[in-house]
Amino acid sequence: MKIIEYIPERAVEIADLFHHSIHSIDTSVYSIEQQEAWAATPPDYDRWTARLLVRKPYLAIIENKVAGFIELESDGHIDCLYTSPNYQRRGVARALFNHILNLARNSGNKRLYVEASLVAKPLFEKFGFTVIRENSLERNQQTLTNYSMQKLL
Numbered sequence: 001m002k003i004i005e006y007i008p009e010r011a012v013e014i015a016d017l018f019h020h021s022i023h024s025i026d027t028s029v030y031s032i033e034q035q036e037a038w039a040a041t042p043p044d045y046d047r048w049t050a051r052l053l054v055r056k057p058y059l060a061i062i063e064n065k066v067a068g069f070i071e072l073e074s075d076g077h078i079d080c081l082y083t084s085p086n087y088q089r090r091g092v093a094r095a096l097f098n099h100i101l102n103l104a105r106n107s108g109n110k111r112l113y114v115e116a117s118l119v120a121k122p123l124f125e126k127f128g129f130t131v132i133r134e135n136s137l138e139r140n141q142q143t144l145t146n147y148s149m150q151k152l153l
Contacts (some may be wrong), residue, residue, distance in 0.1 A: 001067065001092065003099045006056045008049070012071040013066045014057070015048035017084045024085040029118050030144070037142035055079065058099055060092045070096040076109040076153075081120065097127055105153055121147050 022039035030038070050115055057080065060068040067087035071079040078100065083092045098122075115135065116124045125131075129149040137144050 001060055001062050001090075001095055003095060004059050004061055006052055006059060008053065009139045010059060010066055011049040011052050012045055014052060014059070014069055015043040017066055017069065018048075018080075018082050019043045021082045021085055025119055026104055031142075034144055037140035040140075043068055048140075058096060060087075060096050062087060062090075062092070068092040068096055070100055072100040072103060072112075074107070075106055076112045078112060078114040081114070081123075092125075093123055101153075107145060111150050111152050113148070115146045116149050117144075117146050121149070124149050124151075127151065 007069075019039045019041070023035050024079070027035075027065060055071045057069040057071040059066050060083075065083070067081035068081070070081045073079060081093060081096060083096075099110070112129070113132075114120075114124060114129065116129070121131070129151045132148040132150055135146050137146065137149060
């Protein structure tokens with residue numbers, strides 16, 4: 001596995017990974033309607049291409065495929081951390097997190113923070129994050145639960 005900076009040729013692959021990872025969540029956690037509100041079918045590739053040019057995520061590459069991606073904002077906000085269902089439980093999320101953790105420390109950030117889904121919350125807890133509060137957000141007439149979490153550096 002290698003971690004690389006975003007390259008535009010990977011935009012569609014990243015959008016598909018995001019969509020597939022959301023729609024692979026067990027429906028007892030997020031219903032089909034909630035999944036669709038979170039990641040509409042089909043993915044909006046133009047929106048993703050524009051977003052990725054600004055956000056410039058870091059990509060985990062395995063066998064020349066994007067296995068996961070993470071976005072780190074300059075203030076320490078992690079906006080996205082997604083792993084392909086095909087590569088889960090192989091250390092992809094940890095490798096991506098460790099990469100941005102080093103970047104954040106080297107940049108002088110005092111904390112990292114995230115809004116973690118029900119599925120991602122246990123992972124961020126393993127990374128040393130603590131819950132600040134539970135959130136409910138409305139998206140396309142669906143209520144989604146996530147958690148504001150932080151890790152002090």
